[in-house]
Amino acid sequence: AVLGTSSLRRKAQLMAIRPDLDVRDLRGNVGTRLGKLDSGEYDAIILATAGLQRLGLDERIRHEITPEVCLPAVTQGTIGIEYFAKDSETLEIIQVLNHKKTEIRTTAERAMNNHLEGGCQVPIGVFAELDGDDLSMRGLVGALDGSEILTASIAGSADEAEKLGIKLAKKLLDQGAKAILDEVYANDNHNKG
Structure with missing residues (x-):
C-alpha cells in the first residue's frame, strides 16, 4: 500500500510499525493532496484532522491516529502570539x-x-x-x-x-x-x- 505524508516524523514511526508500507512524500495544499488520493496515486494519505474539520471536510476523515500510535510534533496544535519582549x-x-x-x-x-x-x-x-x-x-x-x-x-x-x-x-x-x-x-x- 502506498501511503502519503509530508512528515518525516510520521514516516519514521509508521515505517517502524508497518515496514511493508510504501511511505512517500506528499506535498501541496489540502485540495491537491486529496486529489492525489482520489486519482489513485496514493492508497491512503495522512492529513491533520483539525485542518480537514476547519475546511468542512469531516467526511474525508477515515481514521484518527492517536499519540499512542504516532507521537505528534513538538507543540503540535499550539497557537502562539509573538511580541517584543520589552513591550x-x-x-x-x-x-x-x-x-x-x-x-x-x-x-x-x-x-x-x-x-x-x-x-x-x-x-x-x-x-x-x-x-x-x-x-x-x-x-x-x-x-x-x-x-x-x-x-x-x-x-x-x-x-x-x-x-x-x-x-x-x-x-x-x-x-x-x-x-x-x-x-x-x-x-x-x-x-x-
Whole structure:
C-alpha cells in the first residue's frame, strides 16, 4: 500500500510499525493532496484532522491516529502570539489569552526539542500530558526509514516542566539519539529549525 505524508516524523514511526508500507512524500495544499488520493496515486494519505474539520471536510476523515500510535510534533496544535519582549503593555493585554496548561506542556516539549537541537523537519516526536499538577511526557527520535526508533518517558511535577523536558531529552541522548539526528541532518540536508 502506498501511503502519503509530508512528515518525516510520521514516516519514521509508521515505517517502524508497518515496514511493508510504501511511505512517500506528499506535498501541496489540502485540495491537491486529496486529489492525489482520489486519482489513485496514493492508497491512503495522512492529513491533520483539525485542518480537514476547519475546511468542512469531516467526511474525508477515515481514521484518527492517536499519540499512542504516532507521537505528534513538538507543540503540535499550539497557537502562539509573538511580541517584543520589552513591550510590557502588550504582554499585559495578551496575558488574558494564555492557557496555563498549554503553556506548561509547551514549555516541556520545547525544552526537550531544544536540548536535542531538533528542527522542524526531523523525526522527533513528543507528547506531554497534564493530570492536575502531574506532568507526564513521552518522546522519541527515529531514523528516517523507521529502522530505529528510540523512545523514553518521564513524569514529575508540572512546576518542573522545563527540567522534565531536558531530562527526557537526556534519556533519548543516552540511547543514541545524537547519532540518529546527525545522520538525518547529513543525509537529507534538513535544516535545524
